[in-house]
Amino acid sequence: RIPEGVIERLPLYLGVLIQLRSGGESTASSARLGELTDINPAQIRRDLTHFGSFGKRGVGYDIATLVERIQRILGADHVHRLALVGAGHLGSAIADYNGLRQHGFLVTAVFDNDPAKQGTHIGDLVIQDVSELEDTVTAQGIEIGVIAVPPHAAQDAADRLSATGIRIILNYTPVIVRVPPQVTLHNTDPVHELLHTLYYLSKTEGV
Amino acid sequence: RIPEGVIERLPLYLGVLIQLRSGGESTASSARLGELTDINPAQIRRDLTHFGSFGKRGVGYDIATLVERIQRILGADHVHRLALVGAGHLGSAIADYNGLRQHGFLVTAVFDNDPAKQGTHIGDLVIQDVSELEDTVTAQGIEIGVIAVPPHAAQDAADRLSATGIRIILNYTPVIVRVPPQVTLHNTDPVHELLHTLYYLSKTEGV
Ligand SMILES: NC(=O)c1ccc[n+]([C@@H]2O[C@H](COP(=O)([O-])OP(=O)(O)OC[C@H]3O[C@@H](n4cnc5c(N)ncnc54)[C@H](O)[C@@H]3O)[C@@H](O)[C@H]2O)c1
Numbered sequence: 063r064i065p066e067g068v069i070e071r072l073p074l075y076l077g078v079l080i081q082l083r084s085g086g087e088s089t090a091s092s093a094r095l096g097e098l099t100d101i102n103p104a105q106i107r108r109d110l111t112h113f114g115s116f117g118k119r120g121v122g123y124d125i126a127t128l129v130e131r132i133q134r135i136l137g138a139d140h141v142h143r144l145a146l147v148g149a150g151h152l153g154s155a156i157a158d159y160n161g162l163r164q165h166g167f168l169v170t171a172v173f174d175n176d177p178a179k180q181g182t183h184i185g186d187l188v189i190q191d192v193s194e195l196e197d198t199v200t201a202q203g204i205e206i207g208v209i210a211v212p213p214h215a216a217q218d219a220a221d222r223l224s225a226t227g228i229r230i231i232l233n234y235t236p237v238i239v240r241v242p243p244q245v246t247l248h249n250t251d252p253v254h255e256l257l258h259t260l261y262y263l264s265k266t267e268g269v
Numbered sequence: 270r271i272p273e274g275v276i277e278r279l280p281l282y283l284g285v286l287i288q289l290r291s292g293g294e295s296t297a298s299s300a301r302l303g304e305l306t307d308i309n310p311a312q313i314r315r316d317l318t319h320f321g322s323f324g325k326r327g328v329g330y331d332i333a334t335l336v337e338r339i340q341r342i343l344g345a346d347h348v349h350r351l352a353l354v355g356a357g358h359l360g361s362a363i364a365d366y367n368g369l370r371q372h373g374f375l376v377t378a379v380f381d382n383d384p385a386k387q388g389t390h391i392g393d394l395v396i397q398d399v400s401e402l403e404d405t406v407t408a409q410g411i412e413i414g415v416i417a418v419p420p421h422a423a424q425d426a427a428d429r430l431s432a433t434g435i436r437i438i439l440n441y442t443p444v445i446v447r448v449p450p451q452v453t454l455h456n457t458d459p460v461h462e463l464l465h466t467l468y469y470l471s472k473t474e475g476v
Pocket residue numbers: 147148149150151152153173174175176179192210211212213215218219234235236250251252361362363365366367368457
């Protein structure tokens with residue numbers, strides 16, 4: 063099997079490779095990949111041998127082959143459906159977010175408890191009432207739930223999503239929500255990193 | 270000085286303590302903090318002694334004191350100003366985001382290159398043209414830039430922010446932007462974690 067550390071780094075390689083591909087490049091050296099990911103090129107070469115990818119001396123790696131291989135390993139070669147709870151400012155941005163789409167993550171259902179929003183559209187999705195969450199998740203085989211409601215409603219949204227049998231929840235709210243043990247919770251709150259950086263800058267620069 | 274590992278964990282403790290405080294609690298045990306942060310309670314007790322905080326047996330830690338101490342250590346006891354570039358769906362959500370405000374991070378200027386948006390308001394902020402970025406960052410002493418523009422405009426926004434002398438940039442776009450060495454860049458893209466979780470779930474559950 064592929065070691066844990068390598069799996070951690072594969073999404074970084076994938077992001078960079080997709081960006082190089084959309085820039086029209088067809089090969090990439092480990093040095094170039096190292097520049098864009100801030101990972102040591104020797105580490106990259108070691109990582110890629112784990113799944114039989116060998117660059118040609120002087121030419122580098124074939125980008126299309128690498129993208130295809132990494133996507134297959136990570137399961138990003140097929141579509142994963144997302145249910146989005148909260149159709150406000152952030153929800154509208156997430157429904158349309160290319161960063162998810164390019165890796166096969168598709169928002170296929172949007173829910174909101176505001177009757178004025180229900181029945182209207184975000185892109186080509188009709189906003190449904192949260193009471194339809196469970197039926198829709200089952201009917202569409204949705205694997206991931208996204209929480210984009212106001213902070214006071216976050217725990218309720220997490221409870222409703224967990225009750226559908228969904229296994230992964232992406233929480234955009236600043237509230238720490240509790241989920242049952244079989245659910246993997248990801249918080250996207252950028253504040254932790256910001257506080258950490260400020261501490262270091264204040265020590266070195268007196269920011 | 271406080272060890273690096275402890276500094277990494279302090280923002281987690283702070284988030285939980287602020288949430289407990291807003292729930293009306295005044296003390297918290299290391300066991301309770303451990304539940305909410307998924308960190309071992311013995312590790313929490315060790316961490317908190319680094320800055321002279323000792324809980325009382327059977328009572329726990331005083332939440333107000335801990336919050337105040339951690340905020341002072343991290344520099345979150347005073348306001349840090351943010352410049353937001355991009356006043357679309359995501360920008361509107363960020364301008365109003367309580368997760369930043371509660372830690373003293375205030376969006377104090379918003380920029381957009383769409384003439385139809387310039388001069389209008391997001392909350393009580395007037396949307397300015399990007400050409401005013403440098404003057405505003407200097408005049409207000411802004412420390413952090415936030416990129417919420419479409420992917421194709423991300424590098425340009427990063428270049429303009431870096432040129433102002435700003436030291437921290439928070440990039441919400443899925444594009445890997447390059448910044449000069451004195452700028453600390455944070456990407457909030459949730460996709461890496463999602464791909465990582467999917468890999469593990471597919472290994473154990475055949476997701
Ligand atoms: N992680 C980040 O970087 C980040 C950035 C900005 C905002 N946020 C957070 O994202 C969340 C959404 O922010 P926003 O600006 O889009 O808010 P918003 O008010 O524009 O949208 C919230 C939507 O949720 C709906 N809603 C409210 N309660 C609901 C419930 N119980 N069930 C279903 N829908 C419900 C509302 O009707 C509204 O449409 C907030 O919690 C905010 O703190 C996070």
